Amino acid sequence: MSNETKRDVFEDLVEELADAYIALDGEGIGEDLTNEDKQAYLKDYDNALPDDLPVIPKEVGEYIQWGKSYDIQLYMMYVSQLIHRPGFKKLTDDAKSWIISSSNIFARAWLLGIWRVEETGEIVKLEAEK
Structure with missing residues (x-):
């Protein structure tokens, strides 16, 4: 999975189509958008991140990362005072x-394992379990 959102992929396609239209409308002949190009855009779109990622504070994201690393259940994450694990701050x-x-x-970020940091706009993705 890339760090592109669905919107990024869509905008790339629109730009490509606009360039092709401009080339066809002018003196030159534009490049055809091949079937392979279309399939590549569809694949990129399928692999892209949703546009509406949860936006959470950095500290909360670090808490989710910590909880996931210790396989803490989601319901326990809401009652942090009950958690007694190494490294818990x-x-x-x-x-x-x-x-x-x-x-x-919070629950959506936990379940997706991906979110945007409120303070920086950075996208954080948790590594998939191997």
Whole structure:
């Protein structure tokens, strides 16, 4: 899976089609969009990330990464005071409040294993289990 979103792939295709149209409309003959090109765009689209990735604070993302690394169950992640594992660092009150008030977004990021960091816009993807 790439870091391209569905929108990125769509915009690439639109740009390619616009270039082909401009070339056909001018003096030259534009390059044909081959079947292989079409299949490549469809494959890129299928592999692209959703446009509406959950956006979460960096601290919350680090908490998800930690929880996933220890195979903590999602319901336990909502009650961090019950977790006693090596490497667990207490959450700030702001992070706890965000998790509770944004529980659907938190759960979606947990389930997808991918999110956008609120502070930087960076996309974080958890490695698939091997």
